[in-house]
Amino acid sequence: MTALRINGSTKMAGSPKGGLTIGYREAIRLLLAAEAASEFPDFVREELPAIISHWLQSPEDPPILLDASYVEKWVTILRSFLQLRNHNPASGEIRVTKHAKPVNVDFDGLPFQPSLKKPKFTFLDLFAGIGGFRIGLESLGGKCVFSSEWDRHAKETYFQNYGEVPFGDIQRLSSHRLVSTEVDVVAGGFPCQPFSRAGVSARTSLGLNHGFECQTQGQLFYDVVNVAKIHRPKMLILENVGNIEKHDGGNTLEEIKRSIKEDLNYSFTYKIYNSNTLVPQSRVRCIIVAFRDREAKENWEMPSLEGAPKPLRSILENIPWDSKYTLSDAMWEGHQRRSKRNVERGTGFTAYPKDLDKPATTLVARYYKDGKECLIPQASHPRLVPRMLTERECARLQGFPEEFKTHPSKLHAYKQFGNAVPVPLVSEVAKYALNEI
Ligand SMILES: C[S@@+](CC[C@H](N)C(=O)[O-])C[C@H]1O[C@@H](n2cnc3c(N)ncnc32)[C@H](O)[C@@H]1O
Structure with missing residues (x-):
């Protein structure tokens, strides 16, 4: 017990x-x-x-x-x-x-129980989703003292795994002192839709603003700044899409850097990683690390996480060809028709069964709709119809441990893993950065 x-x-x-x-x-x-x-x-x-x-x-x-x-x-x-x-x-x-x-x-029965040991450091889990940062930082001896996530279904998954209900809208809370204890690390993957390539083109086509001009989601970075101003953690570790580096001709990342350096007086370092050396998924992410001890850390360098890309094959379950994950004939025909048309036009998405010896393409929140981003070939299927990834395979693609409880709704489970940060990306970068605090 x-x-x-x-x-x-x-x-x-x-x-x-x-x-x-x-x-x-x-x-x-x-x-x-x-x-x-x-x-x-x-x-x-x-x-x-x-x-x-x-x-x-x-x-x-x-x-x-x-x-x-x-x-x-x-x-x-x-x-x-x-x-x-x-x-x-x-x-x-x-x-x-x-x-x-x-x-x-x-706390018996919880996959991830609060530790009774004295923590090596404390952290806040902002934009917590299903806790990719939490698992990564707890594995390094950290204790989460505050979490915030406003999506009801993500909160459910979070509670089932950590026994903690995250607080809701961070915009209502970020100007308050949240915890009385000292906070060592503020962690968070602030929402990336306003910056991601898919998000930018979707918003532009709807005539909506993107980036910081996006009135709601784009401003959430400043809530991280507010929280850091009040708690003065020794370190920030933030995650966003790789495209944030190029967004608005580099101005978006430049503004993030300015705010961290000038509004907070912290050091600022970032690096773009492809997570495929840690998990079998090409997932290009920007990790930002900022230290309170600005002077001493001005020349600190992010670790390089090199290695061979991992094969998708390594995380697959043994699924019979007639399982619920197999595409319907109509959906598979639709994918093939659209892929052929897009190849002829030289534009758009193509949906083919993946090469299992390579990493999967980026898992996205919309994957639940038709699985087109990552189709698993099924040689045993009489008409060679591919299948989607299972929820457990998605968990593995993001480096979540086997004991992690996935959301009971397939739709929400896929969405949540599509939004998550790869756990080993957090733990590998944080392991290195925490040596500095
Ligand atoms: C990119 S995801 C982060 C996922 C997380 N790193 C994980 O591993 O699951 C951003 C999260 O921020 C949440 N979010 C967006 N706006 C929010 C707000 N105003 N307050 C709290 N959470 C918010 C979204 O629901 C989403 O789950």
Whole structure:
């Protein structure tokens, strides 16, 4: 059993010896019910599942957005509930114990449990998605002390894996002090649609702005800056699409650099990586690392992650040709027809079964629609109709561990992996950068 121990003074202790134990889901339900009638500002009420689930992972700290008095209150609620539940009414006796028993919160069954060890560093997981940064940074001894993600389905996957409900819209939160503890690292893949090649042409064709002029998504980089201004982490590690380097003739990246250097007074370094030396997928990403200790790190260089591209074959499951992942005949015919037309015109997308000895092409959020970006050949199929990747194969393409729980909806699982950061890209770059803090 992995459990956090909460006693009267809310110190976190080692593995539980005695005391009262409650599962983390039951504890969240109980505290939510207990606070149902309490007065809170609207945005705090909306965030209560996030506030309570975060607090259970760091019970030594005051709950985010609330004051320290809630610690005593919530421990007392949990303890009273457990004492009443454990009381045997048949004996007719209610025992009053001299010393308040510690309360253990049990995280059993979670694929990724909060660590009881003293963390090597703390981090904030912004634009958390399904936690590519979280797994990568936790694998290096980090402890996540705050996560934010506004998509309901991504939040569900996040909760199923880490037992934590991320906070919602970062634009509502970025001007607040989020955690009272020292923050070592702020991590985040700020939304890339306004900068990605597909995003730019889709927005242009709809007559919409892109990049920083995109009124909603384009401004989210500045929320990272706001959070960094308040918490002054030792390091930022950010991710975006490779195309951000060329976007608006280089002006977009230049503005990011200016803001990090001038608004925050941090160093600024970036590198474009193709993740295919770490995972069997061509995924070109820009990683930005910025240090608070600007002077000393001005000439710091990002690591080079060289190696042979990994073959797609290495992550495939053994799937029968008549599985639900096989394209319908109509869809496969449509793909072939459009591919032939596009080849003749010399433009557009072509959908062919992949060469399994090479990396897959970039997994994208729209993959669930028809799988055209990565079709798996099926020599055993009577008409050689290819299939789509399975959810587990997508997880592997992004370097998520086997124990990672995928979203039960195929559509959302594909979308979430299409948006994620490759876990080994985070851990390899961060491993190197963390030596500097
Ligand atoms: C590029 S994805 C990051 C994925 C993440 N790195 C992962 O490994 O799964 C950007 C995420 O930001 C989230 N997002 C967009 N706008 C947001 C906002 N205002 N507040 C919180 N999350 C937001 C999106 O829902 C999306 O999941």
